[in-house]
Each structure stands twice: as structure tokens, then as C-alpha cells.
Amino acid sequence: DAGITQSPRHKVTETGTPVTLRCHQTENHRYMYWYRQDPGHGLRLIHYSYGVKDTDKGEVSDGYSVSRSKTEDFLLTLESATSSQTSVYFCAISRVKNTGELFFGEGSRLTVL
Amino acid sequence: QQQVKQSPQSLIVQKGGISIINCAYENTAFDYFPWYQQFPGKGPALLIAIRPDVSEKKEGRFTISFNKSAKQFSLHIMDSQPGDSATYFCAASDPSGTYKYIFGTGTRLKVLA
Numbered sequence: 001d002a003g004i005t006q007s008p009r010h011k012v013t014e015t016g017t018p019v020t021l022r023c024h025q026t027e028n029h030r031y032m033y034w035y036r037q038d039p040g041h042g043l044r045l046i047h048y049s050y051g052v053k054d055t056d057k058g059e060v061s062d063g064y065s066v067s068r069s070k071t072e073d074f075l076l077t078l079e080s081a082t083s084s085q086t087s088v089y090f091c092a093i094s095r096v097k098n099t100g101e102l103f104f105g106e107g108s109r110l111t112v113l
Numbered sequence: 114q115q116q117v118k119q120s121p122q123s124l125i126v127q128k129g130g131i132s133i134i135n136c137a138y139e140n141t142a143f144d145y146f147p148w149y150q151q152f153p154g155k156g157p158a159l160l161i162a163i164r165p166d167v168s169e170k171k172e173g174r175f176t177i178s179f180n181k182s183a184k185q186f187s188l189h190i191m192d193s194q195p196g197d198s199a200t201y202f203c204a205a206s207d208p209s210g211t212y213k214y215i216f217g218t219g220t221r222l223k224v225l226a
Contacts, residue, residue: 031212042119042202043157043216050211058213090156099145100212102204104156 003027004105006091012111019078021108023091031094032074034066036087049074081112117205119217126224132190134220136203143205148177148188151200193224
């Protein structure tokens with residue numbers, strides 16, 4: 001258990017509505033990540049953070065924004081959800097300093113109707 | 114190129130058999146190669162990992178074989194058990210120092226009892 005909590009775990013929303021997913025960690029790690037998982041695509045990086053207020057884009061960042069105002073919380077926002085954003089979203093932290101191996105939360109399943 | 118190509122997409126193995134999953138990468142700067150195991154409804158969990166200066170790493174029934182010249186690595190599961198039935202992802206670390214990982218598309222393994 002890497003001390004990662006994602007909320008909500010499940011959400012159904014309508015196209016065009018804003019959605020915020022929260023990732024909370026209890027271990028004070030510097031690096032945090034948001035990935036999405038889709039069949040046939042594996043895990044793809046959306047955004048990541050390397051410190052409070054320090055964030056950067058991943059390979060599939062269009063339509064997503066993030067914020068990190070505290071070390072323990074990393075928020076992923078879909079400003080106007082689209083059906084293509086229906087996915088399972090995973091938050092991860094990098095725990096081991098030398099190798100940076102990722103440890104994942106349990107995921108948030110988002111359905112956009 | 115930042116891709117990591119994983120095969121096969123799915124695999125069925127008899128109990129006690131050997132499961133083999135292969136991955137190939139293109140970026141020779143990748144410097145760390147973990148494998149993740151994911152059960153339904155759960156986040157991926159780190160299984161085993163290897164650095165490119167090592168040709169093989171074994172942990173229990175799980176072995177990574179690494180071929181640096183071919184830019185390929187594989188996961189071998191010896192004496193496969195029904196409890197090993199899961200989705201497996203290979204990954205490679207982005208060498209930028211931000212611990213970003215590129216993931217393969219996943220292999221769904223089913224071990225028949």
C-alpha cells in the first residue's frame with residue numbers, strides 16, 4: 001500500500017460538464033502522476049507534478065488540467081468532459097528515489113455520457 | 114521514438130506451464146525496465162524490474178530477460194498458477210530524470226487450472 005487514495009472511485013457524468021478527480025498521498029512524495037488506462041493503449045501519461053505548483057504535460061494532456069497546491073494532493077480536472085475521456089484514471093507516486101518506480105492508486109472509473 | 118511494444122495481447126497457459134511476455138523498445142536512453150501486474154479493479158502493482166546493465170533478474174517464479182543489443186526484454190513466469198491470471202504491463206523509464214514511464218499496451222494472461 002503506497003498510501004494513495006483516489007476519489008471518486010466511480011463517476012458518471014454528462015458531456016460538457018466539469019469533472020475533478022482527486023489523488024491524495026500520505027507519504028510526502030515529490031513526484032505524482034495521472035495516467036489513463038484504455039483497452040489497447042495501456043497506460044498513458046496525462047500530466048505529472050514534481051513539486052507544489054510544479055506540473056508538466058504528458059503525452060495525452062489535451063482536455064485536461066492539473067493542480068497541486070499541497071504536497072499531498074494532486075487534482076486532475078476535465079474542464080468540459082467528452083465521451084473520449086471515458087476511461088479509468090490512475091494516480092501514481094514515485095517512491096524510490098534512485099529508480100523512481102511508480103506506485104499506483106486503485107483508480108477512478110469515469111464514464112462520460 | 115518513445116514507444117514500448119508489447120506482445121502478445123493475450124495469452125492462455127496451462128497450470129504449471131511457462132508464460133512468456135515480450136517487449137521491445139526504441140529509445141536506447143531508457144534506463145530502467147519494470148513489469149507491472151494488474152488484477153481486475155485494482156491499480157497496477159510493481160512486480161519486478163531490471164536495469165540494462167544486467168541480462169537477467171529472477172525473483173521467485175518471475176524472471177526478466179534483457180537483450181540490450183536487440184532492445185528487447187521479456188517476462189517469464191515459471192510454473193504458472195491460476196492466481197497469476199492478470200494483465201501484465203512492461204514499461205521503460207524516460208531518461209529525463211522525472212521518473213516518467215512509457216508503458217506497453219498490456220498482456221492479459223489466463224492460467225487454466
